[in-house]
Amino acid sequence: MNLRGYLIGVQRGFDAQDGHLLGGLISLQDQHVLNTNLFTVDESKASMMIVETIEPPLDEIVCCHLKVLRALEKNPRDVHEAYKQQTACVQGVVKLLQALKEENWCLPIMYSSCLDLRLLAQKCEESGISTKPGEILEKAAEGLMACFRVCTADNRSADEDTKRHGMLNLVNQLFKVYFRINKLHLCKPLIRAIESSAFKDTFPLAEQITYKYFVGRKAMFDSDYKCAEEYLTFAFEMCPKIYTKNKRLILIYLVPVKMLLGYMPKQEILKMYDVLQFYELACALREGNVRKFDDVIAKHEAFFIKFGIYLLVEKLKIIAYRNLFKKVYLIMQTHQLDLQAFVQALEFVGKSDINMDETQCIVANLIYEGKIKGYISYQHNKLVVSKQNPFPTLTVNSV
Numbered sequence: 163m164n165l166r167g168y169l170i171g172v173q174r175g176f177d178a179q180d181g182h183l184l185g186g187l188i189s190l191q192d193q194h195v196l197n198t199n200l201f202t203v204d205e206s207k208a209s210m211m212i213v214e215t216i217e218p219p220l221d222e223i224v225c226c227h228l229k230v231l232r233a234l235e236k237n238p239r240d241v242h243e244a245y246k247q248q249t250a251c252v253q254g255v256v257k258l259l260q261a262l263k264e265e266n267w268c269l270p271i272m273y274s275s276c277l278d279l280r281l282l283a284q285k286c287e288e289s290g291i292s293t294k295p296g297e298i299l300e301k302a303a304e305g306l307m308a309c310f311r312v313c314t315a316d317n318r319s320a321d322e323d324t325k326r327h328g329m330l331n332l333v334n335q336l337f338k339v340y341f342r343i344n345k346l347h348l349c350k351p352l353i354r355a356i357e358s359s360a361f362k363d364t365f366p367l368a369e370q371i372t373y374k375y376f377v378g379r380k381a382m383f384d385s386d387y388k389c390a391e392e393y394l395t396f397a398f399e400m401c402p403k404i405y406t407k408n409k410r411l412i413l414i415y416l417v418p419v420k421m422l423l424g425y426m427p428k429q430e431i432l433k434m435y436d437v438l439q440f441y442e443l444a445c446a447l448r449e450g451n452v453r454k455f456d457d458v459i460a461k462h463e464a465f466f467i468k469f470g471i472y473l474l475v476e477k478l479k480i481i482a483y484r485n486l487f488k489k490v491y492l493i494m495q496t497h498q499l500d501l502q503a504f505v506q507a508l509e510f511v512g513k514s515d516i517n518m519d520e521t522q523c524i525v526a527n528l529i530y531e532g533k534i535k536g537y538i539s540y541q542h543n544k545l546v547v548s549k550q551n552p553f554p555t556l557t558v559n560s561v
Contacts, residue, residue: 164199165208169215169224176220184220185270188227188251190234190278201231219257223275226251230278242291245282245298252279252305259312259325266316269328276306276335284342296343303339303348306332314355321360330356330365330373337376346380353377371397379415382474390419410435418474421447421481424556439465447478450486453512455479481556483524484533486511488553497552499545501525501538518543 163171168187175183186192194200203211208228212221226247233244255275262268283302292298310332316325333352340348356362356373365373378393394416401409417427417440426448432441439462446455459466459475466472490507491499501521508516525545528534532554536547547553 163194163197165203166211166215168194168197168200169211172220172224173216176217179265179267181267181270184268185274188223188271189274190230190281191274195231195234198235201228201235205229205232219254219261222254223251223258223271226254230282241282241285241289245279245286245302248275248279248282249302249305251275252309256308256312259309264318264323266323266325266327269325269331272309272328273331276309276332279305280335280339283339296345299339299343300345303336306336306339310336310352326359326361327365329359329361330369334369334372334376337373341376341379346383349376349380353380367400371400374400375412375415378419382415382419387419387422391416391423394419406435410437413437414469415471418471418478421478422474424481443475443478447481447485450482450484450489451511452479452482452486452508455482456512480524480527480531480533484528484553484556487525487528487534491547491552497536497547497549498539498542499547501543501545504545 172184172187175187187194189195201208209225212225212228216224229247230244230251233240233247252275255272258268259272279302280299283299286292286298287295310329313325313328313332318324333356336352337349340346363370374393375397378390378397381387381390381393394412398409398412398416401412403409413431413435414437417432417437420427421440421444426444427440429438429441432438439458442458442462443455446452446458455478459472463472466475486507487504490503494503501518504525505516505518505521508521522538522540525534525538529536529538533556534545534547535550535552535554536545538544539546
């Protein structure tokens, strides 16, 4: 196919209102990008052919797309120029969306152009062009937000034709940008927009899974573990089994959240998705072996830091303390426990540098979190526990 044939195909797709065809024809993920006939034509001649063949504002989109291909074909590739042209391409898509006021068949064009904008921005960041990390991605997010505003502004009663159907795709793209540049506070208004949307449960399942995954992760960082569990569980259960890598990624965040809520993971499922690091942690927690817990954290430190869950996993230590102190209670068989016994227990499991003040703090935190029912008698240096269920049962269900 030569350039003229490509342009005729684009115009025919537009005339037929075939958004999926057009989405492919302006996508960098499509096979046509390998066709050198499309971008070896002289630039001024190509521009003339575009104007003659394609109606505005689609002509602007196609012109920018071909300039992107030309920039990426250079040796070396001019990724920054490609990003600039893709930014202009998305601006053209915004004009197209605004021009087609009563239609939403053009949404696949928006999906393709916004995806390419984000990916090119990432490549620019990786190439070190920007002196300020995240600057280019944040600028790219402005282009995505321009499309998002057009979609949210479409409040027509004919729901099947509204551009609001494109909201979640854009929200997911924006999540990927904001998580990468660590600006999670910018996710809040996007979440609010989706949660209040009438289409919340009717968006494509793949988009819902991605959305739940990111919102679950944000809830995890906000210490809202019940919300995190709900959203990440949905993402894990609904993600098809063939996407093993995606399910593993979801599980890496879901398992520590579950453990914080008292659920202990099964070895089989952790082995299936190659995350046995959590099984070693679970074993240390069950035993109440604080030293072993610390050793597991140190052993897999790089893994926990890589996925941003190191601090979350550290919070599990309180469960190890709880289980250790429960063993002391079961051995002593009394409701008035000398705190010195807890110091000795901690020393026994390898915490040789522990003192009474630190032990009192640990016990006080356990009482505050509801993991021990009782109070500290500082006068007698004892922990007085309830005669009924002094160590409330942690949830024993498995992930």
